[in-house]
Amino acid sequence: MAASTHTVTNQAPPLVGYDVYEADAALMAAIDRHVDPGRRAEAHAELGALGRRAGSAEAQEWGRLANDHEPVLRTHDRYGNRIDEVEFHPAWHHLMKQGVAGGLADAWSRPDGQVRRAAAFHVWTQVEPGHGCPLSMTHAAVPALRAQPDLAAVWEPLLTSRAYEPGLDKPATRKAGAVAGMGMTEKQGGSDVRANTTRAEPIADQEGAYALTGHKWFCSAPMSDAFLVLAQAPGGLTCFLLPRVLPDGGRNTFRIQRLKDKLGNRANASSEVEFDGTTIGWRVGEEGRGVRTILDMVAATRVDCVVGSSAIMRQALTQAVHHAEHRSAFGGLLVDKPLMRNVLADLALESEAATTLALRLAAAYDEDSESSRAFLRLAVPASKYYVTKRCTPMVVEALECLGGNGYVEESGMPRLLRESPLNSIWEGSGNVQALDVLRAMQRESGALDAVLTELGETRGADHRLDAAVKDFLTELSDLDAIEARAxxxxxxxxxxxxxSLLVRYAPEEVADAFCASRLGGDWGHAFGTLAPSGGLSAIVERARPVRG
Known part of the structure; x- marks a missing residue:
């Protein structure tokens, strides 16, 4: 029996049974802005259905179970046969099935596909971000495979399918859908993939097939149906498609040495793998053009780093606001306390800015024009650098809003915190992104022009924004030691x-507070240092997970 003193009061109720999509005003506004009017109703309906699933108690339990029951490596079966399989909890497969069905790997076959898919990714990965990794890689593999039309004809329908069929019991071509991963990184090179030592030798009697020998230091989601890998062919560094199951039904040699013990999520499996000379891969693109071939894949996954970080930020904000709406202290609800309201409003600004930027990147992909591609050349690495780095301090502050309750695993906040640094590392850490921006500005003059054209849309609308743009251009005018200032x-x-995006599209109170703090210098070193104004309450109200 419970002790007579054990009466539970003044605790926030579980945040379940809500619509993750309709709770996100900034995300809904982005759909209204970027999706063709004739397709908006359909997009809102699809995303609303996914948002209700994401906010359900069942889906949230899947996220918990997938992380509590970590994947297990099975190198051999009971008879001693090498199988190299990773066993996942059923919750992982439930998450994957819903994600695939929700279109998180399908953006290439319909109008407004990138924006709608980015919004779905933003919604669904708030349940559990780990399974977003294979979904992101599956999505991003499509443009890389198009460098080899014969392979793309076979694999693109499988990768964009909305059917999830796990297992290695048959070739992917006999499945309703397939999932893709990638293996680029090696011990000695890290981000410098040109230092890769994995070798690829042509197989005489198989057109386009090569025998691979080497290792991959990071290979995420090793139970995927196929992987894009880089290896040194006779003509130089080349991209290859490596299936787990060969066309004849036999297992390809894919030796999983161990699973990584990671800082972040526990649901996804990251591994080290070896190719022993009998591993077969099919060339994607020309020999020696491996880096060029994977650039489109890298760009797409970098956008997902931005979208994924914005999703983590939004979920952290949601939990903080929900707690403050129900927790009383010092004579009133936390949300009504001026200082807490300042903290929550500041977190909301960070979240809305990240979400709005992420969807703008996706919309530029849908535009598919010369100017949009030039804009993305700078905007993607810059956004990937900044948004992913803002994620961790924001999640830390949101966790603190829950006090000690946020520091225990049951709150879900530690899981968000552990995951928050990942996207700043994946697909090139901060220095790689910063140097990529400099490289694009120096080698591709149209990229900077495209960004300045975008910024020109709001010239004169806010003096703080105008001054910040001027300061940015001043930085570029001084090229001495610019790498150290990257x-x-x-x-x-x-x-x-x-x-610029918030001045154009966000409510006045959001744009004003953002420009005053982030651009105008009226901001401290911690969240919650906004200048007091009547607009803070409206900003917090806009961020509420359940409005009405």
Whole structure:
């Protein structure tokens, strides 16, 4: 029996049974802005259905179970046969099935596909971000495979299918759908993939087939149906498609050495793998053009780093606001306390700026024009650099809003915190992104022009934004030791793009507070240092997970 003193009061109720999509005003506004009017109703309906699933108690339990019951490596079966399989909890497969069915790997076959898919990714990965990794790689593999039309004809329908069929019991071509991963990184090179040592030798009697020998230091989601890998062919570094099951039904040699013990999510499996000379891969693109071939894949996954971080930020904000709406202290609800309201409003600004930027990147992909591609060349690495780095401090502050309750695993906040640094590392860490921005500005003049054209849409609308753009250009006028200043330059670039988007599209109180704090210098070093104004309450109200 419970002790007579054990009466539970003043605790926030579980945040379940809500619509993750309709609770996100910034995300819904982005759909209204970027989706063709004739397709908006359909997009809202699809995303609303996914949002209700994401906010359900069942889906949230899947997320918990998938992380509590970690994947297990089975190198051999009971008879001693090498199988190299990873066993997942059923909750993982439930998450994957819903994600695939929700279109998280299908953006290439319909109008407005990138925006609608990015919004779905933003919604569904708030349940559990780990399974977003294979979904992101599956989505991003499509443009890379198009460098080899014969392979794309076979694999693209499988990768964009909305059917999830796990297992290695038959070739992917006999499945209703397939999932893709990638293996680029090696011990000695890290982000410098040109230092890769994995070898690929042509197989004489199989057109386009090569025998691979080497290792991959990071290979995520090793139970995927196929992987894009880089290896040194006779003509130089080349991209290959490596299936887990060969066309004849036999297992390809794919030796999983161990699973990584990661800082972040526990639901997804990251591994080290070896290819022993009998591993078969099919060439994607020309020999020696491996980096060029995977650039489109890298760009797509970098956008997902931005979208994924914005999703984590939104979920952290949601939990903080929900707690403050139900927790009383010092004579009133936390949400009504001026200082807590300042903290929540500041977190809401960060979240809305990240979401708005992420969807703008996706919309530029849908535009598919010369100017949009030039814009993305700078905006993607700058956004990837800045948004992913803002994720961790924001989640830390949101966790603190829950006090000690946020520090225990049952709250879900530690899981968000552990995951928050991932996207700043995946697909090139901060220095890689910053140097990529400098490289694009120096080699591709149209990229900077495209960004300045975008910023020109709001010239004169806010004096703080105008001044920040001027400061950014001043940074570019001084090229001495610019590499050492690269992070400073890229941060300013990302901030002025965010500011321009919010001035154009966000409510006045959101744009004003963002420009005053992030661009105008009226901000401290911690969240919750906004200048007091009547607009803070409206900003917090806009961020509520359940409005009405």
């Amino acid at each position: 992070r400073r330059v890229v941060e300013r670039l990302a901030l002025v793009i965010q500011g």
